[in-house]
Amino acid sequence: MKLSNIKEIYAGAIELIKDAEFDRPYLVGKPYNKDFRLISFISDPKYMNAFLEYDIDGLICTKAVYEEIKDQYNGGLLIAENPKTAFFEAHNHIAKQSKNNQKTNIDETAYVDERAIIASNNVSIGKHTVICANVVIKEGVKIGDHCVIREGCVIGTPAFYYYGEGKERKLVESTGSVIIGSNVELHANVVVEKGVMFGNTYIGDNTKVDHSSVIGHDTQIQKGCTIAAITVAAGGTKIDKNTFVGVGVSIAPNVSIGSSAKLSAGAIVTKDVKAGERVSGNFAIPHNQFIQHIKNISGGGVL
Structure with missing residues (x-):
């Protein structure tokens, strides 16, 4: 999935700055798996250092946050009216597509x-x-x-x-x-x-x-x-x-x-x-x- 695909599942206004492919949405602080391409959302620029510690492929943020972080981050960027909602809409979409059924x-x-x-x-x-x-x-x-x-x-x-x-x-x-x-x-x-x-x-x-x-x-x-x-x-x-x-x-x-x-x-x-x-x-x-x-x-x- 790409950041640009989020516009198909998120009803709010978005603006794509730089596209990126990803496998999973990820919340910083949760167990980290570098085998997957990850995106996250950032609600406050003061947390940017935490994101830089991880190899995050894309971020979703507001216009105001983007202006604060654009010179610090080189990955994919998507501006959304409500970054948290856009993030979880992407997660729920992937969740419904990624079931790997094995017989009990x-x-x-x-x-x-x-x-x-x-x-x-x-x-x-x-x-x-x-x-x-x-x-x-x-x-x-x-x-x-x-x-x-x-x-x-x-x-x-x-x-x-x-x-x-x-x-x-x-x-x-x-x-x-x-x-x-x-x-x-x-x-x-x-x-x-x-x-x-x-x-x-x-x-x-x-x-x-x-x-x-x-x-x-x-x-x-x-x-x-x-x-x-x-x-x-x-x-x-x-x-x-x-x-x-x-x-x-x-x-x-x-x-x-x-x-x-x-x-x-x-x-x-x-x-x-x-x-x-x-x-x-x-x-x-x-x-x-x-x-x-x-x-x-x-x-x-x-x-």
């Missing part, structure tokens, strides 16, 4: 309850894995060996990711995947969103996720983690190995949690957590500080 593969030793719903294409289920009743597995999901996916789980549902405003809001097509390692257990009604823009949502070996938890798009959970019930890990969360997440924890988008950390029950985590650190509270702070704060406001009594 379920290992002969796996058990799948007859009431489970599994997509006929682009799903892989490993050896001795158990899929319980009323599980829904959508396209783009790979599940390893010796896993248990309990009743009512939904794996590979589209990401909660929109563009536009008001009635014009549209869902960004989820072109990514879900990868689940081996010896993973998902208890009842866990929801796992797929990666939104050719990325993946990952749950590592030996991780256990309790019921009614939500694992957002592009979240990366490494091996040996314990995720208690009703946890929400928003999009782009990174949880390193052997971490414990207590009941009812909410983790904000793109927060990183270090290895062997502990998130106390009910914590609202909005900042990165160091390896081995324990945090508590709303908003979450180091656990010792939280306990001292509780003592202070309760007059120093015993908890």
